[in-house]
Amino acid sequence: xxxxxxxxxxxxxxxxxxxxxxxxxxxxxxxxxxxxxxxxxxxxxxxxxxxxxxxxxxxxxxxxxxxxxxxxxxxxxxxxxxxxxxxxxxxxxxxxxxxxxxxxxxxxxxxxxxxxxxxxxxxxxxxxxxxxxxxxxxxxxxxxxxxxxxxxxxxxxxxxxxxxxxxxxxxxxxxxxxxxxxxxxxxxxxxxxxxxxxxxxxxxxxxxxxxxxxxxxxxxxxxxxxxxxxxxxxxxxxxxxxxxxxxxxxxxxxxxxxxxxxxxxxxxxxxxxxxxxxxxxxxxxxxxxxxxxxxxxxxxxxxxxxxxxxxxxxxxxxxxxxxxxxxxxxxxxxxxxxxxxxxxxxxxxxxxxxxxxxxxxxxxxxxxxxxxxxxxxxxxxxxxxxxxxxxxxxxxxxxxxxxxxxxxxxxxxxxxxxxxxxxxxxxxxxxxxxxxxxxxxxxxxxxxxxxxxxxxxxxxxxxxxxxxxxxxxxxxxxxxxxxxxxxxxxxxxxxxxxxxxxxxxxxxxxxxxxxxxxxxxxxxxxxxxxxxxxxxxxxxxxxxxxxxxxxxxxxxxxxxxxxxxxxxxxxxxxxxxxxxxxxxxxxxxxxxxxxxxxxxxxxxxxxxxxxxxxxxxxxxxxxxx
Amino acid sequence: xxxxxxxxxxxxxxxxxxxxxxxxxxxxxxxxxxxxxxxxxxxxxxxxxxxxxxxxxxxxxxxxxxxxxxxxxxxxxxxxxxxxxxxxxxxxxxxxxxxxxxxxxxxxxxxxxxxxxxxx
Numbered sequence: 001x002x003x004x005x006x007x008x009x010x011x012x013x014x015x016x017x018x019x020x021x022x023x024x025x026x027x028x029x030x031x032x033x034x035x036x037x038x039x040x041x042x043x044x045x046x047x048x049x050x051x052x053x054x055x056x057x058x059x060x061x062x063x064x065x066x067x068x069x070x071x072x073x074x075x076x077x078x079x080x081x082x083x084x085x086x087x088x089x090x091x092x093x094x095x096x097x098x099x100x101x102x103x104x105x106x107x108x109x110x111x112x113x114x115x116x117x118x119x120x121x122x123x124x125x126x127x128x129x130x131x132x133x134x135x136x137x138x139x140x141x142x143x144x145x146x147x148x149x150x151x152x153x154x155x156x157x158x159x160x161x162x163x164x165x166x167x168x169x170x171x172x173x174x175x176x177x178x179x180x181x182x183x184x185x186x187x188x189x190x191x192x193x194x195x196x197x198x199x200x201x202x203x204x205x206x207x208x209x210x211x212x213x214x215x216x217x218x219x220x221x222x223x224x225x226x227x228x229x230x231x232x233x234x235x236x237x238x239x240x241x242x243x244x245x246x247x248x249x250x251x252x253x254x255x256x257x258x259x260x261x262x263x264x265x266x267x268x269x270x271x272x273x274x275x276x277x278x279x280x281x282x283x284x285x286x287x288x289x290x291x292x293x294x295x296x297x298x299x300x301x302x303x304x305x306x307x308x309x310x311x312x313x314x315x316x317x318x319x320x321x322x323x324x325x326x327x328x329x330x331x332x333x334x335x336x337x338x339x340x341x342x343x344x345x346x347x348x349x350x351x352x353x354x355x356x357x358x359x360x361x362x363x364x365x366x367x368x369x370x371x372x373x374x375x376x377x378x379x380x381x382x383x384x385x386x387x388x389x390x391x392x393x394x395x396x397x398x399x400x401x402x403x404x405x406x407x408x409x410x411x412x413x414x415x416x417x418x419x420x421x422x423x424x425x426x427x428x429x430x431x432x433x434x435x436x437x438x439x440x441x442x443x444x445x446x447x448x449x450x451x452x453x454x455x456x457x458x459x460x461x462x463x464x465x466x467x468x469x470x471x472x473x474x475x476x477x478x479x480x481x482x483x484x485x486x487x488x489x490x491x492x493x494x495x496x497x498x499x500x501x502x503x504x505x506x507x508x509x510x511x512x513x514x515x516x517x518x519x520x521x522x523x524x525x526x527x528x529x530x531x532x533x534x535x536x537x538x539x540x541x542x543x544x545x546x547x548x549x550x551x552x553x554x555x556x557x558x559x560x561x562x563x564x565x566x567x568x569x570x571x572x573x574x575x576x577x578x579x580x581x582x583x584x585x586x587x588x589x590x591x592x593x594x595x596x597x598x599x600x601x602x603x604x605x606x607x608x609x610x611x612x613x614x615x616x617x618x619x620x621x622x623x624x625x
Numbered sequence: 626x627x628x629x630x631x632x633x634x635x636x637x638x639x640x641x642x643x644x645x646x647x648x649x650x651x652x653x654x655x656x657x658x659x660x661x662x663x664x665x666x667x668x669x670x671x672x673x674x675x676x677x678x679x680x681x682x683x684x685x686x687x688x689x690x691x692x693x694x695x696x697x698x699x700x701x702x703x704x705x706x707x708x709x710x711x712x713x714x715x716x717x718x719x720x721x722x723x724x725x726x727x728x729x730x731x732x733x734x735x736x737x738x739x740x741x742x743x744x745x
Binding site for chain 2: 017053
């Protein structure tokens with residue numbers, strides 16, 4: 001296997017194992033005697049240890065070995081003490097750093113050794129590999145006794161190689177080989193003595209004779225012993241004298257595929273959809289029955305293939321949600337708060353690309369809830385609440401959207417404080433806006449407006465709801481807020497399930513084609529007359545709507561020819577009418593992310609390639625309101 | 626015809642590595658299993674010439690899987706794959722019917738030697 005592929009695979013699986021360890025340790029913190037969790041942590045640590053040693057991350061392997069020893073003791077005791085959980089969590093973090101260092105090609109960080117020492121200090125003094133007590137005298141006694149084995153035909157003296165990794169196990173292989181030839185009458189030293197590190201790797205076996213078996217010769221015995229492997233010496237001389245039922249073999253089997261390959265597939269199917277559209281347009285009008293049937297089949301199969309590819313990109317929210325218990329625990333400890341965390345909907349599936357985008361905003365909102373929302377135990381008690389705060393993270397499917405809400409039963413957002421800060425920033429109607437939740441969210445999402453009385457390490461400075469909101473809007477979603485003094489706060493992210501592919505209305509402005517997400521388009525109209533130049537509203541089907549001139553919005557010069565079309569859209573909670581030169585057609589498009597130019601106010605949420613092969617930009621509806 | 630090997634380890638990384646080592650030496654990997662239970666089921670379904678078996682796996686460990694496999698097929702050839710610090714477990718596996726063992730971190734030549742010894 002090429003080194004690069006090996007390391008990539010190692011890092012990916014290693015990180016998954018660490019997350020599993022995290023999750024199980026969380027469980028153990030609450031129920032230290034959970035047998036299943038102790039076993040699961042042990043297995044994951046053990047796997048990662050072996051993997052680390054194989055990619056020559058010896059320090060990581062030895063740190064994990066210390067953890068494994070501790071966990072093995074926990075398996076024997078049937079519980080993992082709480083202080084061990086904290087030390088193991090610190091080790092998990094250190095190993096995470098070590099993996100990151102390995103990825104960069106750096107040496108293991110110093111924190112790894114410190115964490116390993118801390119874990120080692122907790123481990124029981126005796127080594128797990130020692131089973132018997134050293135008893136060379138006993139071994140000698142056994143040998144002396146055995147020299148007079150009754151009925152023995154052959155004596156076989158064996159020395160296991162010095163570089164053999166597990167002499168005891170190798171000797172067992174030797175015994176297996178010999179047992180295939182003849183009954184073993186005596187073995188010296190015995191198993192316990194051979195398990196001792198002080199064993200000199202010498203072994204003597206007396207073989208009997210099975211009635212009717214062909215007579216043995218020294219060469220056959222030596223060949224058999226050497227066949228056991230790792231044998232330094234062998235000399236043979238003549239003496240005078242079953243589990244649980246197997247799991248269904250047809251159970252789901254999984255294959256791991258690099259994300260890049262899934263993205264490539266998506267690009268290809270996107271182009272295939274466009275090619276199908278071209279083929280339909282070109283061939284159908286002149287096709288005969290056979291041709292039309294073939295076109296129908298191609299269309300149907302392309303749609304099936306598209307759905308299958310989109311489905312293969314869906315991953316459960318658990319991949320993000322399972323990180324929350326650790327975050328919440330760490331934050332709670334750092335802040336001296338007590339928190340119960342409830343997770344719902346972790347099995348809900350979303351597109352992989354969305355999951356990547358969702359992680360940071362969600363973590364941020366959870367941190368906000370813990371840091372700013374929940375009160376300290378003493379304050380909660382004074383307010384007549386239970387000392388333990390509650391954070392509920394819930395994901396529900398809502399049509400083609402997913403809604404993820406983060407709710408806390410804390411103090412609620414202080415409207416007066418937010419209003420005062422917004423006014424200080426120059427917002428004249430701050431008090432009015434702060435009265436309802438939508439206005440309050442608008443204020444909170446202003447860059448630099450933080451309600452924190454003290455800036456904590458946890459939430460950081462100045463990065464807050466504004467960053468989350470712009471991220472969510474760029475994904476074609478929106479943020480909602482509901483808060484009540486002394487009762488708590490709910491903040492909800494509504495996002496499309498898939499941001500990889502969408503249906504779009506293509507419109508033309510100044511000879512350029514732009515894409516509008518069809519989910520936001522309500523209707524299109526061809527007005528009898530163009531709105532008056534400079535108009536800010538327009539009457540559509542009896543309703544007065546705010547008017548957006550797309551040319552103006554994009555900074556393009558006004559058109560000479562003003563005959564155009566109106567597109568009525570719904571986004572960010574309001575209807576608007578947008579004036580465009582022309583509506584072209586509806587198409588399925590593959591969304592390609594844009595490289596964000598720092599500081600540039602983007603009016604676009606992504607790009608795509610049109611049926612004719614030309615690039616087009618996807619308008620960010622949220623920037624219109 | 627090349628020998629068919631069933632590779633059992635709960636880590637994809639390890640399965641891939643062992644599989645690559647075997648394939649480079651001309652063996653064919655006919656199946657993979659992530660748990661002891663899967664290993665037993667796969668063994669019965671595939672009847673491989675050889676099994677490489679991790680010791681610590683979820684849902685039935687390697688030792689119990691060896692017991693199941695060798696009681697179903699006494700001629701089964703199983704090579705245990707163990708980590709450092711598992712002397713006692715490796716020995717138990719051998720007593721349970723495994724034929725040989727290799728110790729992680731794997732050196733390709735050691736793996737191949739063990740496999741060839743067992744296939745004899």
